[in-house]
Structures are given as structure tokens and as C-alpha cells.
Amino acid sequence: MNDRPEVELANRNGRLHPAQRGTLLDLTFWLTAAVVVAGLAVTVSLALVAETSGEVLGTVVPLGAVTGWFAFVCWRRLADAFGGRLVAVTGWTHDFDSAHLTDEYPIGLHRSPEGFKSLESFSLRAGGRTYPLERKLRERIQPERVNTVLIAPRSKLLVNVLPA
Template sequence: MNDRPGVEPANRNGRLHPAQRSALLDLNFWVAAALVIAGLVVTVSLAAVAETAGAVLGTVVPLLAITGWFAFVCWRRLADAFGGRLTAVTGWTHDFDTARLTDEYPIGLHRSPEGFKSLESFSLRAGGRTYPLERKLRERIQPGRNNTVLIAPRSKVLINVLPA
């Protein structure tokens, strides 16, 4: 995904490359979209068969609130995927290894060791927020030097890592 021609120049200009949209329109997005559709269908169905205003308020309003939240989540992902600018955090990258992440450095790396019922995992902290670090991006970032981390601003999804 990040190895395609044109991805790095687009990211350096603060734009999401079309090949990277799948990072935002992933399973989480489609599950939320399905929940919005289901919520609307159930809400309309319940409102149509409700006999009293109390039944409508008691069931339809909470369902609309939950459906609205999932619609908001979908909107943020779509806005980032089709027109948003990427947020770039550039700076020295420090490897904390298994120590607690802090904001002492612009970019911090953390490794959670394998343990009982857990696999080894990696995370990255940039801009005051911690992101899970998938294998492809973990291989791209190099501690002990300057890197640029690109983040979708509305949905707060880590998109790419580039050498600064």
C-alpha cells in the first residue's frame, strides 16, 4: 500500500493517496456503516408500530442517538478518505522499548512483550496520542533519527511513516 508509486510524494504534500483509502475504509468503517443502516431500519420500524408517544421516546430516541454516533464515525472516516489533509508530526524518534511512553520526544516507539494470552505488539506515540503500529509501518520507522508520522486528522488513524 505504501510502496506504490506516488504515495510518498502525496503524503509529503499532506494528502492521502487513493491507494491508502483502505486504511480508513476498513472493517471498522463497514461495521459502523452497517450499524447505521440497521439502526435506521429498526428505528423507522419501531416508530411505525409504536402506539404511544412514550413508546416512541423510550425506544426510538436512544436508537437514534446510537445510530447518530455511528453515522458520525462513518462521516469522519469518509471525510478523511476523500478530501482531508493529513497531519504530519516530524521529529526525533526515540525507542522506549518496554518502558512507559512519554511525550519527552516528538515520536516514541513502544514494545509490549509477549505474555500470557498476548502476542508481542508495538505502538507509536506522536502528537500526544498513542497509535497501534502494524508490521509494515514498524519496519519503515527507524529509531534514533528524525521521522515524519502522517495521521488522518478526524479519524485519528496512523497512515504512514516517512524518513524526515
């Protein structure tokens, strides 16, 4: 999906292509949205049956705050998916292999070797943050060359990698 010419053109212009919305509106988003709906229903129900201000302060307010946080997380993903600009980090990409990632290079690649109770995993560091690097994007990035990494600014999710 990320290697289609129209997707790459949109990304190079700093926009998320509609075909990439699923990257932001994934299972995590929908589970979080379900928590928001359930949290709202429970909060309203408890507020309606609360008899004292202590019950409201002790249960409704904390539950409302937690539900509000989950709603904020959903809003960030929605804002990125439907109108947010992408942040591009372009620069030399160094492969640290399994050594510690640093900000010495604009983009750094890291491999966590397979170990006891863990599978081999890959991550990418750009713009002062580390992102998990899924297989599709790992195959696209070219170490020891200049690449462009595209990040959704509000949700801080890695969207695409483009060889420069």
C-alpha cells in the same frame, strides 16, 4: 503500498493517496456502516409502530442517538478518505522499548512484550496520542532518527510513516 513514490509524494504534500483509502475504509468502517443501516431500519420501523410517546422516547430516541453516533464515526472516516488533509508530526523518534511512553520526544515507539494470553505488540506515540503500529509501518520507521508520522485528522488513524 505506502512505499510507492507517488504515495510518498502525496503524503509529503499532506494528502492521502487514493491507494491508501483502504486504510480508512477497512473492515471496521464497513461493519460500522452496516450497523448504521440496520439502526436506521430498526429506528424507522419502531417509530412507525409506536403507539405512545413513551414508546418513542423509551426506544426510538435512544436507538436513534446510538445510530447517529455510528453515522458520525463513518462520516469522519469518509471525510478523511475523500478530501481530508493529513496531519504530519515530524521529529526525533525515540525507541522506549518496553518502558512507559512519554511525550519527551516528538515520536515515541513502544513494544509490549509477549505475555500471558497476549502477543507482542507495538505502538507509536505522536502528537499526544498513542496509535497501534502495524507491522508494515513498524518496518518503515527508523528509531533514533528523524521521521514523519502522517495521521488522518478526523478519524485519528495512523496512515503512514516516512523516514525524514
